[in-house]
Amino acid sequence: xxxxxxxxxxxxxxxxxxxxxxxxxxxxxxxxxxxxxxxxxxxxxxxxxxxxxxxxxxxxxxxxxxxxxxxxxxxxxxxxxxxxxxxxxxxxxxxxxxxxxxxxxxxxxxxxxxxxxxxxxxxxxxxxxxxxxxxxxxxxxxxxxxxxxxxxxxxxxxxxxxxxxxxxxxxxxxxxxxxxxxxxxxxxxxxxxxxxxxxxxxxxxxxxxxxxxxxxxxxxxxxxxxxxxxxxxxxxxxxxxxxxxxxxxxxxxxxxxxxxxxxxxxxxxxxxxxxxxxxxxxxxxxxxxxxxxxxxxxxxxxxxxxxxxxxxxxxxxxxxxxxxxxxxxxxxxxxxxxxxxxxxxxxxxxxxxxxxxxxxxxxxxxxxxxxxxxxxxxxxxxxxxxxxxxxxxxxxxxxxxxxxxxxxxxxxxxxxxxxxxxxxxxxxxxxxxxxxxxxxxxxxxxxxxxxxxxxxxxxxxxxxxxxxxxxxxxxxxxxxxxxxxxxxxxxxxxxxxxxxxxxxxxxxxxxxxxxxxxxxxxxxxxxxxxxxxxxxxxxxxxxxxxxxxxxxxxxxxxxxxxxxxxxxxxxxxxxxxxxxxxxxxxxxxxxxxxxxxxxxxxxxxxxxxxxxxxxxxxxxxxxxxxxxxxxxxxxxxxxxxxxxxxxxxxxxxxxxxxxxxxxxxxxxxxxxxxxxxxxxxxxxxxxxxxxxxxxxxxxxxxx
Amino acid sequence: xxxxxxxxxxxxxxxxxxxxxxxxxxxxxxxxxxxxxxxxxxxxxxxxxxxxxxxxxxxxxxxxxxxxxxxxxxxxxxxxxxxxxxxxxxxxxxxxxxxxxxxxxxxxxxxxxxxxxxxxxxxxxxxxxxxxxxxxxxxxxxxxxxxxxxxxxxxxxxxxxxxxxxxxxxxxxxxxxxxxxxxxxxxxxxxxxxxxxxxxxxxxxxxxxxxxxxx
Numbered sequence: 027x028x029x030x031x032x033x034x035x036x037x038x039x040x041x042x043x044x045x046x047x048x049x050x051x052x053x054x055x056x057x058x059x060x061x062x063x064x065x066x067x068x069x070x071x072x073x074x075x076x077x078x079x080x081x082x083x084x085x086x087x088x089x090x091x092x093x094x095x096x097x098x099x100x101x102x103x104x105x106x107x108x109x110x111x112x113x114x115x116x117x118x119x120x121x122x123x124x125x126x127x128x129x130x131x132x133x134x135x136x137x138x139x140x141x142x143x144x145x146x147x148x149x150x151x152x153x154x155x156x157x158x159x160x161x162x163x164x165x166x167x168x169x170x171x172x173x174x175x176x177x178x179x180x181x182x183x184x185x186x187x188x189x190x191x192x193x194x195x196x197x198x199x200x201x202x203x204x205x206x207x208x209x210x211x212x213x214x215x216x217x218x219x220x221x222x223x224x225x226x227x228x229x230x231x232x233x234x235x236x237x238x239x240x241x242x243x244x245x246x247x248x249x250x251x252x253x254x255x256x257x258x259x260x261x262x263x264x265x266x267x268x269x270x271x272x273x274x275x276x277x278x279x280x281x282x283x284x285x286x287x288x289x290x291x292x293x294x295x296x297x298x299x300x301x302x303x304x305x306x307x308x309x310x311x312x313x314x315x316x317x318x319x320x321x322x323x324x325x326x327x328x329x330x331x332x333x334x335x336x337x338x339x340x341x342x343x344x345x346x347x348x349x350x351x352x353x354x355x356x357x358x359x360x361x362x363x364x365x366x367x368x369x370x371x372x373x374x375x376x377x378x379x380x381x382x383x384x385x386x387x388x389x390x391x392x393x394x395x396x397x398x399x400x401x402x403x404x405x406x407x408x409x410x411x412x413x414x415x416x417x418x419x420x421x422x423x424x425x426x427x428x429x430x431x432x433x434x435x436x437x438x439x440x441x442x443x444x445x446x447x448x449x450x451x452x453x454x455x456x457x458x459x460x461x462x463x464x465x466x467x468x469x470x471x472x473x474x475x476x477x478x479x480x481x482x483x484x485x486x487x488x489x490x491x492x493x494x495x496x497x498x499x500x501x502x503x504x505x506x507x508x509x510x511x512x513x514x515x516x517x518x519x520x521x522x523x524x525x526x527x528x529x530x531x532x533x534x535x536x537x538x539x540x541x542x543x544x545x546x547x548x549x550x551x552x553x554x555x556x557x558x559x560x561x562x563x564x565x566x567x568x569x570x571x572x573x574x575x576x577x578x579x580x581x582x583x584x585x586x587x588x589x590x591x592x593x594x595x596x597x598x599x600x601x602x603x604x605x606x607x608x609x610x611x612x613x614x615x616x617x618x619x620x621x622x623x624x625x626x627x628x629x630x631x632x633x634x635x636x637x638x639x640x641x642x643x644x645x646x647x648x649x650x651x652x653x654x655x656x657x658x659x660x661x662x663x664x665x666x667x668x669x670x671x672x673x674x675x676x677x678x679x680x681x682x683x684x685x686x687x688x689x690x691x692x693x694x695x696x697x698x699x700x701x702x703x704x705x706x707x708x709x710x711x712x713x714x715x716x717x718x719x720x721x722x723x724x725x726x727x728x729x
Numbered sequence: 730x731x732x733x734x735x736x737x738x739x740x741x742x743x744x745x746x747x748x749x750x751x752x753x754x755x756x757x758x759x760x761x762x763x764x765x766x767x768x769x770x771x772x773x774x775x776x777x778x779x780x781x782x783x784x785x786x787x788x789x790x791x792x793x794x795x796x797x798x799x800x801x802x803x804x805x806x807x808x809x810x811x812x813x814x815x816x817x818x819x820x821x822x823x824x825x826x827x828x829x830x831x832x833x834x835x836x837x838x839x840x841x842x843x844x845x846x847x848x849x850x851x852x853x854x855x856x857x858x859x860x861x862x863x864x865x866x867x868x869x870x871x872x873x874x875x876x877x878x879x880x881x882x883x884x885x886x887x888x889x890x891x892x893x894x895x896x897x898x899x900x901x902x903x904x905x906x907x908x909x910x911x912x913x914x915x916x917x918x919x920x921x922x923x924x925x926x927x928x929x930x931x932x933x934x935x936x937x938x939x940x941x942x943x944x
Contacts, residue, residue: 312817456751
């Protein structure tokens with residue numbers, strides 16, 4: 027009997043194991059940093075939200091690529107490339123930025139392959155420009171076969187007449203790029219000119235080892251042109267081996283075109299899979315249910331009220347939160363908290379609620395919890411004590427507690443509250459190491475400074491904050507940049523390298539006032555040294571109802587350019603800049619922002635930004651700004667654009683922490699479409715304390 | 730020049746290692762903290778066994794816990810053991826915590842929640858299982874567990890269980906779902922309540938073994 031059960035168990039387990047393997051088909055990244063064979067793309071998709079960084083080298087071409095699986099079918103890549111010996115006169119290398127998109131038209135079925143369409147280097151200078159249609163079919167669990175047709179670069183070897191000529195003669199020849207500065211979408215070239223076939227196989231020899239072979243349709247025409255001759259292309263055949271040295275870290279080696287060896291390293295991570303699901307942060311304080319007997323304690327006594335407040339503050343502090351203010355009436359309590367530990371905002375609310383059941387007298391039957399930032403109340407979450415007692419261990423307690431909670435505007439919650447003793451005024455400071463980088467300068471693609479940053483904040487009164495930051499560089503090479511790209515616009519950003527030469531720099535010194543001018547309204551006025559390059563005044567007003575996905579904000583700034591040494595002195599350039607911004611937070615985490623207004627160089631235009639936000643603090647997004655500055659005047663890149671990634675520390679350490687690293691990739695820093703960098707813009711401080719984000723993360727309420 | 734640079738780098742490394750200072754609330758997780766956390770996540774030195782813990786709970790030690798109910802517990806992955814101290818009761822659910830802040834909640838002896846383990850059991854609907862245990866047998870009994878996924882969404886895993894008596898005081902609950910299978914065992918005390926058990930928590934944590942010391 028026992029034996030048969032073991033056999034059953036082990037067969038169940040082996041079934042599970044084979045399912046897991048079946049899901050994890052071998053996926054390998056190409057030298058271009060997209061899912062693929064060696065140089066050729068495949069129709070595979072990475073797991074949704076996967077982020078992969080690849081660095082590859084082959085015959086004088088070094089490619090650094092960041093790829094993101096934007097949605098289950100859509101992926102995007104940004105690439106920075108160095109190609110040696112590019113200039114025929116000086117032999118200098120060229121540096122090139124490129125963006126790719128790939129969309130899976132059809133997922134793999136039992137009999138038909140996955141089919142994808144791709145655009146390679148569609149907004150760059152066009153060195154890598156290519157389009158393709160590709161199909162990939164898995165045979166069993168280990169073998170994947172790929173075949174495709176490519177245009178542009180991928181149609182350069184053994185090309186034939188474009189089959190798309192049936193749609194019109196314009197497909198016959200590929201127009202030459204008229205875009206020397208890059209940055210323009212040249213859809214008039216897509217799928218034009220000769221086409222060629224490519225294909226290959228990948229075989230997962232073991233769980234960690236994948237072997238790849240391909241027939242390439244890339245003739246490397248430019249790299250092998252007279253005067254460059256980077257390698258001999260003896261054959262279209264390439265061979266590769268991919269070894270996963272540890273989870274998510276791959277090393278690859280190639281033998282390419284019968285003459286050259288290549289190498290690559292890829293690091294994969296996925297915001298959806300943190301080190302520990304739910305985190306390993308300590309357990310919350312349990313609920314103390316009310317008993318019929320104990321109802322004699324009087325709340326009206328000041329002494330008891332003060333003791334209750336101190337007790338609450340102590341328990342909140344143990345959970346990484348601060349009690350800012352509190353108001354207790356005969357039956358209700360309103361508690362204002364600062365959450366300094368939980369990116370999962372619902373967890374902060376849930377922990378506070380449980381603490382209140384421990385500290386508040388029995389006759390208080392309703393709690394209102396108000397998260398605060400910069401001294402202003404962001405939202406009011408009202409919970410019935412009886413619901414908390416009932417739902418602490420209810421199987422569907424998370425959702426039920428959300429349904430029974432009242433989430434409303436908090437603008438009037440501060441009346442008659444008693445502030446905690448040590449909250450205002452208060453002085454806080456910290457000294458910490460910092461690292462700062464400058465990237466994408468052809469003379470030095472990566473430059474870094476390290477040093478110490480002294481930061482201080484004085485909370486004078488609720489919402490009134492004096493704040494500053496001074497940096498002392500200790501070691502680094504950001505001052506080595508001597509570039510001086512000509513600009514027809516006021517030099518509002520293109521002198522960044524001169525600012526970087528300051529060893530001791532006052533980065534910020536501001537006096538800010540935050541407030542709630544009315545229901546659903548939030549306000550900010552900031553004055554002083556706002557950022558590295560500008561001094562002045564900044565005012566912002568934001569409309570955001572607590573339960574609305576839509577928000578609208580207006581910001582106006584009057585600023586003057588700062589001296590390069592980042593002391594107290596100013597230069598002559600002065601400008602009025604500002605924007606109206608429309609925000610929309612979709613239920614699935616997508617956040618769209620559209621801004622229109624006047625930029626730092628006095629140019630008028632608009633910025634479009636799209637971010638995929640994750641409840642656990644991750645965020646991956648892109649933005650682009652188009653202004654009335656003609657592309658030719660803007661210079662290289664044609665318009666301002668960039669990528670941004672926010673990485674929460676808790677993803678890796680498995681403990682709650684609000685610490686987030688921001689990575690901004692702005693391939694070209696120019697003067698057109700530049701915005702002021704003011705600290706603590708309003709929308710970001712309240713977004714996660716409002717719906718739909720609060721609802722999306724409510725699963726952590728009982729965590 | 731090169732040595733100057735090297736010494737500067739050395740200084741910098743020192744600075745990074747001492748991490749930051751100040752009176753602002755520390756949001757920085759220092760390297761040593763990360764080390765501790767990794768130790769906790771990964772396989773660590775085997776701590777005291779449940780037998781050792783039970784032996785150390787002399788009447789004097791137990792007196793220090795006041796009147797709190799005590800249990801001894803061991804988790805399977807990673808293999809760690811601890812004493813559990815009763816810290817709360819809400820209706821028929823009792824909550825116990827380890828000295829380092831991991832809590833386990835039991836409804837009539839059946840595990841309904843863990844907190845602080847990581848990959849925690851958020852809730853368990855054990856009502857049908859409990860009725861079958863009290864009856865001494867049952868088939869087609871549904872048990873529902875809830876967990877958080879990596880994006881903090883609640884995921885539901887349901888199991889179908891068979892409950893039968895193994896010996897006079899021992900009951901077995903065998904549960905299956907399309908992806909997982911586990912078997913819980915319960916030791917029934919003289920008063921008819923569960924006094925010891927081995928109960929499945931989550932795929933990442935495996936089983937919790939728990940035994941009453943004093944109620």
